[in-house]
Amino acid sequence: MTGPGAAVRTLDLNFQGVPGVIAASVFDTGDGLAVVDVGPGSTLPGLESGLAAMNASLADVRHVLLTHIHLDHAGAAGTVLGRVPGARAYVHERGAAHLSRPGRLLASAGQIYGGEMDRLWGEMRPIDAERLEVLSGGEVLRLGGLEVRPLSTPGHAVHHLAYHVRDDLFVGDVGGIRLSDTQTPRAPTPPPDINLPAWRESIATLRALDAHTLHLAHFGAHPNSAGHWDGLLATLELDAARVREGLERGQGMDDLTGSFTRALLDDLRAQDPALPARYEFACPPWMSVQGLVRYWGRAAARGGEGS
Incomplete structure (x- = not known):
């Protein structure tokens, strides 16, 4: 430089x-x-x-x-x-x-x-x-x-x-x-x-x-x-909906984490077979589930989606 x-x-x-x-x-x-x-x-x-x-x-x-x-x-x-x-x-x-x-x-x-x-x-x-x-x-x-x-x-x-x-x-x-x-x-x-x-x-x-x-x-x-931005918005909504729907079905954290992880890694594998292993290093799916569960719990306490 x-x-x-x-x-x-x-x-x-x-x-x-x-x-x-x-x-x-x-x-x-x-x-x-x-x-x-x-x-x-x-x-x-x-x-x-x-x-x-x-x-x-x-x-x-x-x-x-x-x-x-x-x-x-x-x-x-x-x-x-x-x-x-x-x-x-x-x-x-x-x-x-x-x-x-x-x-x-x-x-x-x-x-x-x-x-x-x-x-x-x-x-x-x-x-x-x-x-x-x-x-x-x-x-x-x-x-x-x-x-x-x-x-x-x-x-x-x-x-x-x-x-x-x-x-x-x-x-x-x-x-x-x-x-x-x-x-x-x-x-x-x-x-x-x-x-x-x-x-x-x-x-x-x-x-x-x-x-x-x-x-x-x-x-x-x-x-x-x-x-890039359209794809990010789409997957943000998809992942958030997967967690919300799991909560609405009464899934416990272990089951919800397992189903979310399988769906996410399947999405990535369809784009590139090498992606799932690297993605789990970059962003462990269980952490994404925890963050979205917390988000939806706070939203429900306020009666709708929010901060």
């Missing part, structure tokens, strides 16, 4: 030794490198080797742009900033406190992953609040020679941001999971913040932007096309 006009690079972080599951996106701002979603602490060696392939290193990173604070996106941020005194992290205002004091976030994840926490996610170090650029969305950032526009895009998480930079749109998880060009994008719906109306609104916001390329953490660069 040789300046702020250079192309975005996708770095495969090789999560758990599996390629094409978690990516970081890197571009030159003219004032050091920007990395969008540095990944978990467990994949920091993958980030370093990807930078080395660009004839760069962590020392060249000045801007860590986080779409949200989930461990697979932001877990390594504190370690990166600890090694690079001149770097700053950018995060939504509703996620910033968890980066400064990650204990609650780690405790919550520990209830899910137990003894697998370190193997899966590695270390998450706190970040000094003074080194955080706290955003609400709608700002215009000037990073070196580039204008960067963070956008509030809830639906997957209340603290989710997308970043619009020139012809590139970095969409985190609100842009869905798409592990190959042939796969229809799929919405990852883990607890606790799934909000279907907000997600639809975020999609409407993003698809209206003038950008040529979408960058997904799961996984890589894809054309910004109507087909």
Whole structure:
């Protein structure tokens, strides 16, 4: 990379030794490198080797742009900033406190992953609040020679941001999971913040932007096309309906998770036989079920669909 006009690079972080599951996106701002979603602490060696392939290193990173604070996106941020005194992290205002004091976030994840926490996610170090650029969305950032526009895009998480930079749109998880060009994008719906109306609104916001390329953490660069967004909306509604209908039939969590997983993996297998195994690394179906069960339970308590 040789300046702020250079192309975005996708770095495969090789999560758990599996390629094409978690990516970081890197571009030159003219004032050091920007990395969008540095990944978990467990994949920091993958980030370093990807930078080395660009004839760069962590020392060249000045801007860590986080779409949200989930461990697979932001877990390594504190370690990166600890090694690079001149770097700053950018995060939504509703996620910033968890980066400064990650204990609650780690405790919550520990209830899910137990003894697998370190193997899966590695270390998450706190970040000094003074080194955080706290955003609400709608700002215009000037990073070196580039204008960067963070956008509030809830639906997957209340603290989710997308970043619009020139012809590139970095969409985190609100842009869905798409592990190959042939796969229809799929919405990852883990607890606790799934909000279907907000997600639809975020999609409407993003698809209206003038950008040529979408960058997904799961996984890589894809054309910004109507087909991408239409496919994501369709599968979002399909998966949500499958869970709602299972609940209405009185299915327990084990049966509901099993039937949802079989249907989802069958959908993916029909598009590419290699997709199911990789998808389960990128987004375990049981987590999507849990998030949608929570969403529908809250909606029912309010008498209809809602936040």
